[in-house]
Amino acid sequence: MTPEITLVTPPGRSINLGSRRNRNNMLLVFLSEIGIQETSPLIKALTLEEGEFQEEATEVFVIAASPEAAETLDRSYPEAPFLIVHQSRGQQYEITNPIPEVRLAAVLALVDRFGEIISTWRLATTDLTDDVIRENIADALAEVRFIELQCPE
Numbered sequence: 001m002t003p004e005i006t007l008v009t010p011p012g013r014s015i016n017l018g019s020r021r022n023r024n025n026m027l028l029v030f031l032s033e034i035g036i037q038e039t040s041p042l043i044k045a046l047t048l049e050e051g052e053f054q055e056e057a058t059e060v061f062v063i064a065a066s067p068e069a070a071e072t073l074d075r076s077y078p079e080a081p082f083l084i085v086h087q088s089r090g091q092q093y094e095i096t097n098p099i100p101e102v103r104l105a106a107v108l109a110l111v112d113r114f115g116e117i118i119s120t121w122r123l124a125t126t127d128l129t130d131d132v133i134r135e136n137i138a139d140a141l142a143e144v145r146f147i148e149l150q151c152p153e
Contacts, residue, residue: 007061007085010074021115025058025144028109033065036076038105038128043077045133050081056144061085110140112147119143
């Protein structure tokens with residue numbers, strides 16, 4: 001089940017994920033504390049595919065590791081077609097990594113409209129190539145389409 005977390009946009013608007021149940025599917029993109037330079041290919045690829053996600057009734061949230069990182073991303077990508085947010089203070093997430101030698105850049109979590117986490121993808125910093133990113137986003141879109149075939153309402 002989607003955790004009851006509150007996301008905050010850089011201007012300060014709060015969004016509770018739990019209140020979004022029974023509305024749309026969500027793709028939550030949790031970014032680690034790596035720099036803007038490293039996440040740039042992922043943000044650009046998500047921007048290119050945002051229309052596809054919208055067609056499939058899926059909201060995309062890019063969740064920065066800190067308020068400062070969210071502000072930097074928001075300034076760097078002012079035309080991003082999705083929300084760039086961070087978790088409210090006291091609810092900070094930590095990306096856990098089962099393989100300590102591999103540095104994680106992001107975790108993508110696909111959540112259906114009922115709040116169930118359907119799939120997750122972990123992207124290491126070494127995975128932030130255009131091909132690997134496109135493949136992971138294509139997998140997420142395929143999974144969304146499968147959800148919609150199962151539960152078209």
